[in-house]
Amino acid sequence: MKFLRWILFAFCLVTALRPAGAAAETVYVHSRIAPLMAGPGLGYRRIGELRLGDMLEADRLESGWYHVVLKGANGWVSRLMVKEFPPAGAVKIGRKDKERLARHARIRPSSLASTAAARGLRAERNRSNLRLRTDYEALEKMEGYRVTPRQARSFVMKGTQDVAGN
Amino acid sequence: MLLGASLNDAGWADDQHYVNVLVGNRAGTLGGAYTALADDPSGCYYNPAGIAFAPYRSFSASMNVFQRSVKTYEQALADTGGNLHDWQQESSALLPNFFGVIKNSGKGVLGLSYAVPDAINRRQRQSFHSIRSNLPGNPVENFTIDINDSDRTFLFGPSYAVRLKDNLSLGGTLYVYYRDREVVRNQLLRFEQGQHYWINYYETRQDWGLRPMLGMIWEPDEKWALGLTATKTFVTSGKLKQQTTFRDSSAAAPYVIDGITYDFSDTDTIYFSSATSHPTDDLPLRLTLGASYFASPRFLVCMDLSFNQADDGREATWNVAAGAEYYPADAIALRIGLYSDRANTPALSSKAVNQQEHIDIYGATLGLAVFSQQSSLSLGIGYAKGDGEAQIVADSLTIQDATIENLTIFLAAGYSF
Amino acid sequence: MSRAIKSALALVAGLALVLAPGGSGDCGRRRINVVKNRQESPADWQTEAWFGRKLAARILGNIPLWDRPAANRYLNLVGGGLALYAPAPGAVFTFGILDSEKANAYATPGGYIFVTRGAIARMRNEAELAAVLGHEIAHVACHHMAKSLGLNRHQDSALGGMAVLAGGATGSFRQAISQGLDKGLEILLETGYRREQELEADRLGMQLAVMAGYRKDGLTNFLKRIHGFEPSASRNDKSHPVWKIRLRHLEETMDELAKAPEAGRTGEDRFHEAFASLFDSDSVDAAGRVPE
Numbered sequence: 001m002k003f004l005r006w007i008l009f010a011f012c013l014v015t016a017l018r019p020a021g022a023a024a025e026t027v028y029v030h031s032r033i034a035p036l037m038a039g040p041g042l043g044y045r046r047i048g049e050l051r052l053g054d055m056l057e058a059d060r061l062e063s064g065w066y067h068v069v070l071k072g073a074n075g076w077v078s079r080l081m082v083k084e085f086p087p088a089g090a091v092k093i094g095r096k097d098k099e100r101l102a103r104h105a106r107i108r109p110s111s112l113a114s115t116a117a118a119r120g121l122r123a124e125r126n127r128s129n130l131r132l133r134t135d136y137e138a139l140e141k142m143e144g145y146r147v148t149p150r151q152a153r154s155f156v157m158k159g160t161q162d163v164a165g166n
Numbered sequence: 167m168l169l170g171a172s173l174n175d176a177g178w179a180d181d182q183h184y185v186n187v188l189v190g191n192r193a194g195t196l197g198g199a200y201t202a203l204a205d206d207p208s209g210c211y212y213n214p215a216g217i218a219f220a221p222y223r224s225f226s227a228s229m230n231v232f233q234r235s236v237k238t239y240e241q242a243l244a245d246t247g248g249n250l251h252d253w254q255q256e257s258s259a260l261l262p263n264f265f266g267v268i269k270n271s272g273k274g275v276l277g278l279s280y281a282v283p284d285a286i287n288r289r290q291r292q293s294f295h296s297i298r299s300n301l302p303g304n305p306v307e308n309f310t311i312d313i314n315d316s317d318r319t320f321l322f323g324p325s326y327a328v329r330l331k332d333n334l335s336l337g338g339t340l341y342v343y344y345r346d347r348e349v350v351r352n353q354l355l356r357f358e359q360g361q362h363y364w365i366n367y368y369e370t371r372q373d374w375g376l377r378p379m380l381g382m383i384w385e386p387d388e389k390w391a392l393g394l395t396a397t398k399t400f401v402t403s404g405k406l407k408q409q410t411t412f413r414d415s416s417a418a419a420p421y422v423i424d425g426i427t428y429d430f431s432d433t434d435t436i437y438f439s440s441a442t443s444h445p446t447d448d449l450p451l452r453l454t455l456g457a458s459y460f461a462s463p464r465f466l467v468c469m470d471l472s473f474n475q476a477d478d479g480r481e482a483t484w485n486v487a488a489g490a491e492y493y494p495a496d497a498i499a500l501r502i503g504l505y506s507d508r509a510n511t512p513a514l515s516s517k518a519v520n521q522q523e524h525i526d527i528y529g530a531t532l533g534l535a536v537f538s539q540q541s542s543l544s545l546g547i548g549y550a551k552g553d554g555e556a557q558i559v560a561d562s563l564t565i566q567d568a569t570i571e572n573l574t575i576f577l578a579a580g581y582s583f
Numbered sequence: 584m585s586r587a588i589k590s591a592l593a594l595v596a597g598l599a600l601v602l603a604p605g606g607s608g609d610c611g612r613r614r615i616n617v618v619k620n621r622q623e624s625p626a627d628w629q630t631e632a633w634f635g636r637k638l639a640a641r642i643l644g645n646i647p648l649w650d651r652p653a654a655n656r657y658l659n660l661v662g663g664g665l666a667l668y669a670p671a672p673g674a675v676f677t678f679g680i681l682d683s684e685k686a687n688a689y690a691t692p693g694g695y696i697f698v699t700r701g702a703i704a705r706m707r708n709e710a711e712l713a714a715v716l717g718h719e720i721a722h723v724a725c726h727h728m729a730k731s732l733g734l735n736r737h738q739d740s741a742l743g744g745m746a747v748l749a750g751g752a753t754g755s756f757r758q759a760i761s762q763g764l765d766k767g768l769e770i771l772l773e774t775g776y777r778r779e780q781e782l783e784a785d786r787l788g789m790q791l792a793v794m795a796g797y798r799k800d801g802l803t804n805f806l807k808r809i810h811g812f813e814p815s816a817s818r819n820d821k822s823h824p825v826w827k828i829r830l831r832h833l834e835e836t837m838d839e840l841a842k843a844p845e846a847g848r849t850g851e852d853r854f855h856e857a858f859a860s861l862f863d864s865d866s867v868d869a870a871g872r873v874p875e
Binding site: 030031032033034035041042043052053063064078080081082083084087088132133134135136138139141142143145146147148149151152153155156159160 | 627637639640644647656658662668669670671672673678679695709786787790850
């Protein structure tokens with residue numbers, strides 16, 4: 001029957017069109033460090049360390065871990081550490097960004113203002129104003145306690161060594 | 167009827183097919199296999215449950231379509247030299263075919279859309295010479311036919327969908343249905359011996375109704391989605407006005423059609439009739455089952471199977487559509503679709519007269535979409551071809567081969583925010 | 584409609600409702616253009632950091648910083664060590680101890696993380712601290728507050744696309760920001776995150792802690808202890824969902840990590856050294872309470 005032939009033809013065409021290897025996906029490491037394991041889980045041997053931005057070809061997903069290939073080597077990386085797009089840079093408001101901010105700021109404030117107005121923002125909240133208090137002095141103090149990733153790294157290493165040493 | 171060439175009434179609006187215009191940008195270029203996808207505003211039309219799966223909180227889409235269709239009735243007329251002539255009708259329409267917007271609202275997603283699932287502007291202007299007639303020794307010296315039909319269906323209305331679970335959604339659309347049709351047909355035959363036959367027919371029809379649709383989408387796992395819809399159009403009020411002006415000096419004696427005696431012995435006689443009626447013919451129930459397979463974030467295939475119930479005058483009709491979408495780059499999508507658009511009329515019998523034409527159409531679509539961060543632009547092209555049979559001449563057993571060729575160009579834009 | 588069609592429809596709908604397992608969501612449906620479009624831009628992280636800093640200042644305006652340099656420094660080292668593994672490339676993590684007796688921990692968008700003195704006093708070791716910090720880091724990495732408040736570019740809210748607007752502060756914009764901050768504070772101190780967000784943070788947090796070398800049972804131990812101390816915590820303090828659901832889910836997550844070494848460090852010595860003043864034997868009562 002002609003109609004059936006059409007259905008069959010459609011299926012064949014659609015199947016033929018499916019590009020080979022469509023299942024392999026490119027993923028990128030989104031953490032500063034991501035352990036590369038010998039198997040799909042943290043119990044396996046740690047065979048390497050991936051870095052922020054590393055591009056990987058993932059061909060399999062097993063219990064939350066991607067099997068990936070990188071520079072010829074392969075292993076498993078946690079699905080939680082990678083995403084399908086490259087990571088955005090760390091927050092540094094450089095000149096370029098400022099320019100971009102300014103440019104967008106020209107485009108949209110009016111639309112935002114009208115959106116906010118249209119939403120009928122409550123002008124006053126009858127909630128106690130206690131919550132409105134801010135303490136930027138304390139915040140700056142807190143920011144002073146920040147550590148660099150390098151310091152954090154050596155702290156983690158030291159902890160690991162301590163355990164190993166015990 | 168005394169004459170050899172009078173149009174069979176059947177087949178002047180395309181009521182014989184269910185897929186006359188592919189609605190929506192992505193949907194259209196996937197051949198309309200969208201019941202399991204439906205995750206953008208055109209979901210309001212294909213499966214309202216799908217809009218609950220839309221990736222953006224708000225989304226609008228619009229589409230313009232240029233459609234050209236040529237219908238040919240092969241060898242419909244024979245001239246005195248024995249040559250056979252085709253009848254050819256053309257239709258072209260340029261129209262905004264879809265506009266829709268969806269937005270998160272309450273627990274679900276609210277949609278509002280406008281769609282034109284059927285639009286025809288049919289033209290035929292042909293003249294034939296020395297055509298055989300059934301008056302012995304008196305062929306038709308000149309036969310002129312002039313057809314000017316337009317027939318559009320508009321849908322407009324709200325949709326709402328909710329996700330009952332992460333992988334299950336239900337939705338409904340309530341379209342207001344409006345169909346506006348105008349038919350103008352003029353035929354003049356002049357016989358070699360001086361007589362003439364002239365008929366002018368004018369018809370307008372407006373139908374108002376409601377077209378509710380219920381839909382469901384279920385994703386049994388990450389890779390699969392299944393969709394199901396049921397829809398029916400209820401025509402609540404219809405107005406049909408028909409006018410005929412008729413003169414026939416070729417008849418040797420008065421004759422009777424449908425109880426009216428036509429007597430042209432006075433050469434000044436013209437018959438004029440006008441009638442208004444209020445038909446309300448519902449359209450049959452349609453059920454659609456769709457499946458799509460998300461092979462990867464870059465590739466998917468989808469398929470729809472639709473069933474239109476039988477009612478008086480229409481046969482139960484099955485159609486199938488299949489589509490595939492592939493992203494060669496992150497911001498570019500290529501789509502192809504295949505679909506059937508089969509006639510809801512019975513196959514023609516060699517023993518009956520004035521039968522409706524039966525043409526099964528099969529089409530293919532191809533589309534390209536380009537995305538930027540919040541908008542998308544797509545271009546699509548569709549081609550469909552149908553072969554079948556018709557009985558174009560009134561009261562005649564002769565069956566003509568008929569073909570339809572449709573070319574469609576889509577231009578669509580989407581914006582998410 | 585024929586009876587057969589009706590029953591078929593009813594059957595399919597019924598089956599789908601009964602059989603449909605929850606959870607799979609629509610990850611498969613997302614096409615690459617949407618996935619890529621979802622990518623975080625530096626501007627998104629900037630928005631969150633900008634907003635998060637304001638929110639952090641408000642938290643500190645309500646609960647003072649427990650300003651012990653050594654303890655805060657240590658906290659930042661533990662947290663920073665976990666953050667190395669956090670899928671949050673645009674975040675700058677800053678950790679601080681709040682001077683409150685109540686046991687709790689908070690995170691604001693972009694990376695400000697607070698843990699109360701009261702929470703630390705109820706911990707036994709570094710692994711438990713790491714588990715709590717890991718959970719808060721995960722909230723930041725998963726943009727939970729940004730999603731709830733609509734800070735993301737694509738979200739249709741008055742705050743949407745705030746990064747692009749940081750320059751053009753009109754009156755109503757400021758009002759929108761102020762409302763956003765109110766709402767943020769409300770989420771942190773009153774309503775809490777959505778349950779699935781908490782569970783997501785538990786899962787990622789535990790993984791971060793184990794990757795950084797800690798024992799995997801830090802959070803369960805801590806939660807169980809907290810529950811023992813404050814049976815009413817689940818009712819009064821809504822910043823975390825009912826602890827039992829979390830515990831059950833955490834245990835499932837631990838099972839998933841089953842192959843993870845039972846070992847891993849607890850870091851008890853460092854922990855007690857850093858927080859010596861909290862654990863002076865005469866300042867903690869038998870139940871582990873720190874006096875007012």
